[in-house]
Amino acid sequence: MNSHTEENYLKAIYKLIEHDTDVVTTNAIADKIKTKAASVSDMLKKLADKKLINYQKYQGVSLTPKGQKVALNIIRKHRLWEMFLVEKLDFKWDEVHDVAEQLEHIHSDKLIAEIDKFLNYPKVDPHGDPIPDVNGKLQLQKSKSLSNFSTGDILVITGVVDHSPAFLRYLDKSGLALGFEIKIKEIIEFDKSLQIMINKKNTLFISLEVAKNILVITK
Amino acid sequence: MNSHTEENYLKAIYKLIEHDTDVVTTNAIADKIKTKAASVSDMLKKLADKKLINYQKYQGVSLTPKGQKVALNIIRKHRLWEMFLVEKLDFKWDEVHDVAEQLEHIHSDKLIAEIDKFLNYPKVDPHGDPIPDVNGKLQLQKSKSLSNFSTGDILVITGVVDHSPAFLRYLDKSGLALGFEIKIKEIIEFDKSLQIMINKKNTLFISLEVAKNILVITK
DNA sequence: AATAAAATTTAGACTAGCCTAAATTTTATT
């Protein structure tokens, strides 16, 4: 069994590698976990001993298949718990993260299987992120940032890049939510800010920064 | 905020004092927590510093009002989670304890309030134990052990003393559950074992040992 | 009241995780 702390390291490494590089640096992990590089070095030695990561001093780290499985299981639990909080209890999507950070470390295969069943086997979490299956298989996301599209494009919101409560509440306030349709009415030349139409009803102006953090697929 | 470990010590102290004495000994705590007396002594010093227990060397411990509040809150969470597992997920009453031991340490007032609401504010847990309210107020139990009653008495099962999976499964197998009616048909002189009638339908023989572990109220 | 037994605490050591400061290695720049 892995400790709470080890699980957090593995998840951090997974997330840092996920999109970008093939190995991740000590400093990047330290940043992510909000700890110091020296502490990370210590932990990397331990995780390497347990065959959870590939690690050679000074050369960066990657997850072994075994480590990846652990990481994906933590992510699975995190996302299922978030879904539970939003769907079954009265949590908003900006309130779930911190609690899920704790719940993801509860050890019980039966519990997570039952929660999955209770939620009717959801495929994505409240932020549109895919939920890995029991075997750690992950649906790959074909969504792209709204900032990649052009005037006239009709899109559906499928996720967010920034998961901060501040950003999520801004979306709420602006009338934006997962599944909503967006049509790009105009892109302002000067600063690339956008005028969009939401669900064929309301017009909204958003900055490029905001657009970058909204994930969409073409309708 | 108190650590996972501190919470477990406070809960153990609460439970040891609950019925019996006014103070609890170091060894009793060590037994309960499955740790050594020396470790308990260390922790008692810490809990006393935090004003969670009354403690003078060699003289036993009791909880301060502050410590009692923490203990009761952990017990509240434990029992609500057990109720959730049984009522909303497909857990049996003999399967919930270990998971609830983990879940009781999740820190989130909103979460536990929502679970309470979701369950429609239950008063007792799946084992018939009362659930403390948000302020740590506890319904006192007027139930007594089945071994205290006599031939002809008609009773209702309200709880159990032994919470072990083995005992709980034995009750399942014997057709006994909370809320069921029991009529004592006969008490065998020799070993005080009982013949009982369950819900006016089935007859069952149980040992004195089993009777001691079944809590009932008179109908 | 003295002594033996039991309970409890203290001493000293260990592991997990974390830290700062110093040493080492890698990478970037001249």
Next chain:
DNA sequence: AATAAAATTTAGGCTAGTCTAAATTTTATT
């Protein structure tokens, strides 16, 4: 290729929580 800068690791130390063995205190028994 040499040197400077940045990244990383190591050294040494700290806290929480645990343990064994030794010392101390309380309780039980003579």
